[in-house]
Amino acid sequence: MDPRHSAQDVVRCDICETAIVQMYCDFCHINLCVTCIGKHIADDYQKHIVVPFQKRKSTLIYPKCSTHQKKVCELLCKECDMSVCSLCTTISTDKHNGHTFLSLSEIYNERKADITKDSEEIENVISPTYEEMSTDLETQITNLDGEYVKFTTVVTKHGEEWHKEIDNVIKKMKNEIEEMKTKHLEILKKHLDEIMQIQSLIEQSLITLKEMEESNEVSVTMEYRSKNKEFRKLPPKVRVSLPTFSPNTIDSEQLYKSLGSLIPLSFTTDENGGTLKKTEILPKKPMDDPELVTAINTGYKKLYNVACLIEEEFWTSTAVSDMKCFNVQGTVINTLKTKSGDCPRDIAVTSDGDLVYTDWATKTVNKVKSGQTEEVIRLQGWKPVNLCVTSSSDLLVAMYSDDKTQSKVVRYSGSTEKQTIQYDDEGKPLYSGNTKMKYVSENRNLDICVADLEVGAVVVVSQAGKLRFRYTGHSSTKNKAFRPFGITTDSQSQILTADFDNHCIHILDQNGQFLRYIDNCDLKGPYGLCVDKSDNLFVAEFHSGNVKKIKYLQ
Structure with missing residues (x-):
């Protein structure tokens, strides 16, 4: 099989398509072998930025200046919150007069660090916490039938002690139990759907953050705003109490009331939503x-x-x-x-x-x-x-x-x-x-x-x-x-x-x-x-x- 068409092939030079890649042009974004470097930069060697392949995308791509078309922006005007070039800071205008200018590369590195930190928090703390909450709700739903079977069995056993004239009452109470179960299930599923929606947002955010970590686009990075504060605020935690059955002494005239009473389904929500999981940091060796x-x-x-x-x-x-x-x-x-x-x-x-x-x-x-x-x-x-x-x-x-x-x-x-x-x-x-x-x-x-x-x-x-x-x-x-x-x-x-x-x-x-x-x-x-x-x-x-x-x- 031609190695160039093999799924296990190494990265090849984009020019000759045969030699193994060794270098990378950070300006043109193409892979190069050593032999093809000269051919690639022959048109205008000053504009090309050739770096080792392992350091590809290490050169920052600065945005073009909106005022001076031939300049790139390497500074940020703190007061205007906008990217500017060196000419914007030196030419005497009222637009940035007396303003403070910050290094765009330093802010970029800080934002990159924030992105990495947010990504690690989502991956190691926030996402596992939501996964645990989701698993807990799924377990409750899975065990729900078994719990209600036990509950129904208690009621049925008590009903068997009565004569046939109470059959209709038993049926009525079973219907009430079924309604409670349905409502219980609806509550849990509703909360599970909310959790899973947030999980979907978290997964999408993590994918976006991973892409941004690998990107060297300054504009994209500068537009980044952390959503971790929203994710840290966990949704209310639903607590549902199973109904109970309190049997009464048989009274044919007061059959329904005498058989017992059902305490209605009840649930509470914990506004704190629990706590975020803490991951154990293993010591370095x-x-x-x-x-x-x-x-x-x-x-x-x-x-x-x-x-x-x-x-x-x-x-x-x-x-x-x-x-x-x-x-x-x-x-x-x-x-x-x-x-x-x-x-x-x-x-x-x-x-x-x-x-x-x-x-x-x-x-x-x-x-x-x-x-x-x-x-x-x-x-x-x-x-x-x-x-x-x-x-x-x-x-x-x-x-x-x-x-x-x-x-x-x-x-x-x-x-x-x-x-x-x-x-x-x-x-x-x-x-x-x-x-x-x-x-x-x-x-x-x-x-x-x-x-x-x-x-x-x-x-x-x-x-x-x-x-x-x-x-x-x-x-x-x-x-x-x-x-x-x-x-x-x-x-x-x-x-x-x-x-x-x-x-x-x-x-x-x-x-x-x-x-x-x-x-x-x-x-x-x-x-x-x-x-x-x-x-x-x-x-x-x-x-x-x-x-x-x-x-x-x-």
Whole structure:
């Protein structure tokens, strides 16, 4: 059989129709083999966007500007709630004068994240809950005949104790029971129909969300509005009580009344509609062989720091004033300079996506918000080194004294000092008193983890500042002494620290027990570390200037 007509055939090049596809044109949306790339882009190579097939549809398709036909819209006017191009923001008109412009790609990524979140909630929580309600109603309907047979049997048994003159009364009561059953059935079926209609809407919504997740159409994504709030409001829960029979003593004159009475069918509705099902989230496990997802060259000769912005974007810094933001395709999407012109010692990203950095030359911690740099903290007698943003949006800043004899970690809420961590319970210094890096990270259990390079130890204290443990390396076959540089934590409360001299990453549990190394991704001088929301590890390599994205959990 011709493999091109086989149901199991691999994807083929759309031009030659024979070679296996290796590349994809994100502009023309066609599959390409390497040989046919030149033929495809020959007409106008600048307009084509050829990417590896695995990264197809990764290039955003921006809408055309309605005012400037040759431009595409990469910004959103916040006040007008409309997409605009760069010319719309620079040409002097009254239409957008004084307005705020947001990056369309950032909003697109946020909406994509919302879509994925909604899809996961529908698939894992909302839909299973409705399925359970539907199954419960179907079970009640299935068992309804059996319950009413039992009920009818009780009435019949009592009727047999009477003489034939009560047969008509028994028949009348049976008819009443049948009417009750019919009404009961109608109530349950009516509620089941309502549930199944909502389920149909949920299934359709999930299909739409899946299509939108796979789509790279900005306009479609921008028009998306979540329906999950409607789905979360569960319909009233019907509770139907079966009728009961209360027999009386036989009285031929009052036969109907004496035989007994039927308590009418009754039902109630629970307006709360029950509760949404909670799905159990299984813990992630370390992979036997961590995978190198990609390596991005930053262009820096020596690379110090990396901080995740979103899953596909990250900030970097080194011994110059420039701080660059890259996407995972290696494109520079933003560049900022320190206010002082000196190099930043460390960088971090807030929950709002703002960049913060330490400037030891000016003894300040600064935040860059909407392109404007503001001074958050100014120290006296101390110089800031490293920092991190906590889960409560506080800042943890590692610093050393001007005389280079003391070090400490200070917690700030905004510009207000809330906590100082410097000594243990015996009054001894927790950290070495020198100018070398002391990368800091907050764990999920709120422990504060510091990589103290000078003494070759990871020092971990509780949220209250009490020493929990010191990790000084793992007794193994590593050739050189443990000297930790960057440090970060993940969703499993694991601590990851860069072992610069041994070209590997140590992974510890939250109690300081060594779990494993990451040493199979050709790491060369790992320096700064960060972990994104999906537990992908980003490693800044000092000598190569590369940022490596590594998958190490499954």
